[in-house]
Amino acid sequence: MKGPRVTGPQGTAAPQQRGVEKSGRVWHSIRAELTLTLWGLVLLTALMVFLVLAIMFDAYLTSTHQHSTEILSRRFGIPPQQFEQVLQEAGIRADAALKLSLTRGEEGRFFLFLLGVTLLLPSLLAWWSSRRFARPLTQLSRAAHLLTSGDFSARVSLNKSLERREDETALLLKDFNQMAASLERLEQERRYTLAAIAHELRTPVTVLRGRLEGVRDGVLAASPGELEKLLGHADLLGKLIEDLQLLSLAEAGELRLERQHFVVQDLLKRVGGDFTAKAEGQHIGLHLDLALEPVWVNGDPQRLYQVLGNVLGNALRHTPPHGNIRIQLRVDAQHLTIEVEDSGPGFTSEALSRAFERFYRSPDRGRQSGGSGLGLALSKSLIEAHGGQIELFNSPSGACVRITLGMA
Ligand SMILES: Nc1ncnc2c1ncn2[C@@H]1O[C@H](COP(=O)(O)OP(=O)(O)OP(=O)(O)O)[C@@H](O)[C@H]1O
Ligand SMILES: [Mg+2]
Known part of the structure; x- marks a missing residue:
């Protein structure tokens, strides 16, 4: 399955890679931990299955052995205990013979093959599913890192399947992208506001300065009319500063209303x-x-x-x-x-x-x-x-x- 990609500025793949691949601490990655956990579970299940099979097989051999001993003792007219002794003296044990044939013969190889397949298939499944689960989180972690280092254009790009999905992982990635978009908008607004404030303050200050210089250099007369104009600019400046202060207090929820x-x-x-x-x-x-x-x-x-x-x-x-x-x-x-x-x-x-x-x-x-x-x-x-x-x-x-x- 193709997972999400992290895009940095202009939608390019993230330049920085953090965590797993970067630090080389492969065994501390989510993916490795998931693989190990799943693989451990598979191994445990396989061992349990084999243990149960071994117990059942042993029980089967014991009962077959008893059954055949009874038949043979009846056939040869020897009591079962004596027959057992005869067999032991001859060095024959039915279950041992059977076990030997199973581990050395065709059935033994088949058993080993089954064991191999039982371990291999679930291991592949564990690797694939851990990759599927961990990949979005790895991408998310990279995008979050880009975001914290000041790149507000970082997003996790979702493939079609993730776009359609509504599960926790897909929602987490979509919410992250939305959060990043809001942060980017806020950052743009902050920059714009700073630029606008600078611009708004600069204009009246420039006018005031120009006219005051004119008065100082004797180009403009310090007439009551001129001074009135200068006061008007100073008032505008004062109103702007007051509005800005009030606005920032209100937006920060710090404005004290005298209700x-x-x-x-x-x-x-x-x-x-x-x-x-x-x-x-x-x-x-x-x-x-x-x-x-x-x-x-x-x-x-x-x-x-x-x-x-x-x-x-x-x-x-x-x-x-x-x-x-x-x-x-x-x-x-x-x-x-x-x-x-x-x-x-x-x-x-x-x-x-x-x-x-x-x-x-x-x-x-x-x-x-x-x-x-x-x-x-x-x-x-x-x-x-x-x-x-x-x-x-x-x-x-x-x-x-x-x-x-x-x-x-
Ligand atoms: N009654 C109105 N009819 C038409 N447009 C309006 C009206 N009131 C406001 N606007 C529009 O909304 C804009 C923003 O108004 P706002 O009161 O925020 O700023 P302003 O009046 O231009 O400046 P300030 O209030 O800081 O002196 C105005 O510039 C104008 O374009
Ligand atoms: Mg107004």
Whole structure:
């Protein structure tokens, strides 16, 4: 049977070989141990069979001997004890003669042949089955070694039979490959995030530095307007660092929420109020559709404000003048749902699938517009830290963000 192969980068066979073959400690391999165990079992079984056969054969000879002695003694009229003595004096023993003929004659050779076959066939079977069992594990061990040494592209390549199988070995190999794929994805994400952070920080720092140098060299005047611009860049930098810190804390499960019981309508009214001036400035109608009864929630009002602020900020940015934004609160037995729906163009299909990724932002949302693409990633982490859910979808009027939280 052809077993799995380990593939390293670009699907080539693993360059490094560890364990059995490499160290030369053949007798410490799973395969060798399995072969020895199976072979030992076969040997033991064969010995047992021969022991039983030998006992049966001896019993058969003894009874034949007694029977023939009785017949002969009756025929010659001699009592059996005397006949036995006569035979012994003549040096004849029926069973000894028989045994001699069996070990020296044709039957003896046949017996030896049978013994050989009895040992050889199971030995071959033991070798084949130990190879079949041990091979996937050996391959798995090599792939795991590659993985631990930092090669995240290492996989165990499965042949068709293993692909189809659903037994423990096949599942183990498939799960290993899945785990390796997840690790590879995480590693790629980590590298991408590091590169993105470096990029995001570099831009405002470069701008700040350039302008400060201009002021120092007298190329730019240190006017209040110029200083305001510099402060704006410093604020952007500060927001980015704060968002990053919050995001990493939330993703690591280390974010401490300052939970309290409060009425969710109060929070929604506060956010709505804070954005009213901006909405009016853009000629956008901001409507709050809140359930009448006070709805209590147990959460961190500051973090929930941050989420709603980002969602509302996004909606205002995408809604054209004279459009509308609706904030709606609904409740059922256990949950409350907040929907923020705008009348803009809606999420692009790319944004629908990627908007929760760190640093994802639409191409028109440049760095100078103040967006880093962390808003929805952070919102998701904060809502999940509250045990809730956040979803994006397009409604008939535009984009809609739905936040679901448990009730207090
Ligand atoms: N209401 C909306 N309508 C259409 N697209 C949206 C809407 N809200 C978000 N998006 C898309 O999702 C992207 C990610 O949003 P997110 O809030 O994470 O980042 P951002 O607003 O660009 O930057 P930041 O929130 O960090 O200031 C946006 O760049 C935009 O492409
Ligand atoms: Mg945003």
